[in-house]
Amino acid sequence: MEKGEEVRNKQVIFRDYIENYPKESDFSIKEKTIHLEVPKDSNGVLVKNLYLSCDPYMCLLMKKIKGPVVPSYTPCSVITGYGVARVLDSGHPNFKKGDLVWGTMGWEEYSLITKPEDLFKIDHTDVPLSYYTGILGMPGITAYAGFYEICAPKKGECVFVSAAAGAVGQLVGQFAKLMGCYVVGSAGSQQKVDLLKNKFGFDAAFNYKEEHDFDVALKRCFPDGIDIYFDNVGGKMLDAVLLNMRNHGRIALCGMISQYNLEQPEGVTNLMNPVYQRVRMEGFVVLDYYPLYAKFLDSVLPCIREEKIVYVEDVAEGLESGPAALVGLFSGRNVGKQVVAIARD
Amino acid sequence: MEKGEEVRNKQVIFRDYIENYPKESDFSIKEKTIHLEVPKDSNGVLVKNLYLSCDPYMCLLMKKIKGPVVPSYTPCSVITGYGVARVLDSGHPNFKKGDLVWGTMGWEEYSLITKPEDLFKIDHTDVPLSYYTGILGMPGITAYAGFYEICAPKKGECVFVSAAAGAVGQLVGQFAKLMGCYVVGSAGSQQKVDLLKNKFGFDAAFNYKEEHDFDVALKRCFPDGIDIYFDNVGGKMLDAVLLNMRNHGRIALCGMISQYNLEQPEGVTNLMNPVYQRVRMEGFVVLDYYPLYAKFLDSVLPCIREEKIVYVEDVAEGLESGPAALVGLFSGRNVGKQVVAIARD
Known part of the structure; x- marks a missing residue:
């Protein structure tokens, strides 16, 4: 991929507010295009998404309720969630091409992240990258x-x-x-x-x-x-x-x-x-506890390496499998942390 | 009254377990007699009760439920509650005749208290004695x-x-x-x-x-x-x-x-x-906080004396008025702390 190249960008679109648990029909897959470049004068980063995380709080964001700390999703737009991504282009001094990051991104192949300050850089890659959606995220x-x-x-x-x-x-x-x-x-x-x-x-x-x-x-x-x-x-x-x-x-x-x-x-x-x-x-x-992240990593990474802590993931393959994976959380279909792998590098 | 004298001892008797709030008919007044003397070899104290306190927790003790920290009342026996009393006879080295105390006692004119360690001695009498059922209790x-x-x-x-x-x-x-x-x-x-x-x-x-x-x-x-x-x-x-x-x-x-x-x-x-x-x-x-009592008194007594804190009581007169006063708590009939005065000295 070249910088600025226009590519296909598949997305998971949220149809409308729900009242119960989500169903697969509450989502659709749409294909758009995206320029693999941060717009001029933007301090955002453009990332390729690798792993997406299915988390229970996402159900709350599909409802038209006040309360949750993060605002509800907007109907007819791409949903967001935690994920792991690789930086393709950066307008922000803290990030450069090739960096691996975790944080909130769109459920899509590529995302332009306009507030990259909220992303965490991934420095340790001797553990599975997907762990940064779960045990290390x-x-x-x-x-x-x-x-x-x-x-x-x-x-x-x-x-x-x-x-x-x-x-x-x-x-x-x-x-x-x-x-x-x-x-x-x-x-x-x-x-x-x-x-x-x-x-x-x-x-x-x-x-x-x-x-x-x-x-x-x-x-x-x-x-x-x-x-x-x-x-x-x-x-x-x-x-x-x-x-x-x-x-x-x-x-x-x-x-x-x-x-x-x-x-x-x-x-x-x-x-x-x-x-x-x-x-x-x-x-x-x-x-409120993200300031503890470095301390947390120092404590948990050695436990993973020494196998004092183990972690079980349930990995769905491909963005298209995302809605079913997310919906499955609420019937308990997943065994272990539900992840969606959309690209491996 | 002479030590050892046998006197009348009116009591408020609890009939049987209740399921709702208490009614007056859940109580009866009985008259017994009592010797105004601590039995030989007892380290209890014998007190004349002056003020009794009506507190919401007493409703819970009238129910046959597990949970409350204090055991339920026993049907057909005298109920207990917080009160202020004067010591008439003592088998305990920490208490002597004439001492004023507050703590748990029977709803009766005189009580033999077998665990006087749980009583608090009243040292400050420049404030109304009844306050030791409430603001100072x-x-x-x-x-x-x-x-x-x-x-x-x-x-x-x-x-x-x-x-x-x-x-x-x-x-x-x-x-x-x-x-x-x-x-x-x-x-x-x-x-x-x-x-x-x-x-x-x-x-x-x-x-x-x-x-x-x-x-x-x-x-x-x-x-x-x-x-x-x-x-x-x-x-x-x-x-x-x-x-x-x-x-x-x-x-x-x-x-x-x-x-x-x-x-x-x-x-x-x-x-x-x-x-x-x-x-x-x-x-x-x-x-759990009774160990703070001395600190509490040091902080609150001056506020009472300087009228920085005021206290409103609703005083019912006579042991016979006790059941109605207690029952009234649950309909909110009382205005301020509900006390029953059964003797003034």
């Missing part, structure tokens, strides 16, 4: 900040993680094990439960779809109660956890994927229990 | 710990207090004003709203019974949102507050009086908002 810092900063864990504590086989959950569980905690995870299939126990080293795990009563399941796994709950799902699971927290327990409210298809979320009824048990529940947004 | 430390320790307030922040004319709420609001916060309270009558504004110095107040939509009321009072919510009521009010919290807001979960009559509490649905706004919600139990 936004979900990684989410797990790190949520567990260490919000949950303030202590050795020997009892930790419960929901959506535990997902991009964030698998890491939280492994962080907790490295800390000497007793760790239980919930997930939505036997395959994921096996992964939790056999691959990620959780002490126990259960398939929430096979439990009639989450309170019973939690009491079975935590006869003495829960010190830390890392909540990725909200709703009925959160309500059952509140019945099982120990004194001075902590709950990190990270996201509530079980509720994103509901116009009115399920009511949580057991909020007197946090009074009796002196429980702290705290919501957090990963953006 | 359990509700006072509740307000102090909940506001300063849990809410971590900063000058200029926007503070909302529910049940704001009650024993705890009126203090939280005044602490917040002393700190330079903007303070709004909700209460259940125009008379209480007037008290909040004219006596306790709240910046604004509203009668929740006259608001169709708490979200609208809160947006009117807090156009820029709430930094701190001191929650005494739970339920719909808590749910509406969650829609109005500012980034990094704090919510002290102190009690949920609006829910104590419900077998299944109202569901709180807006729990994604604490994620978006990075809100911390924390339950607490005043017992």
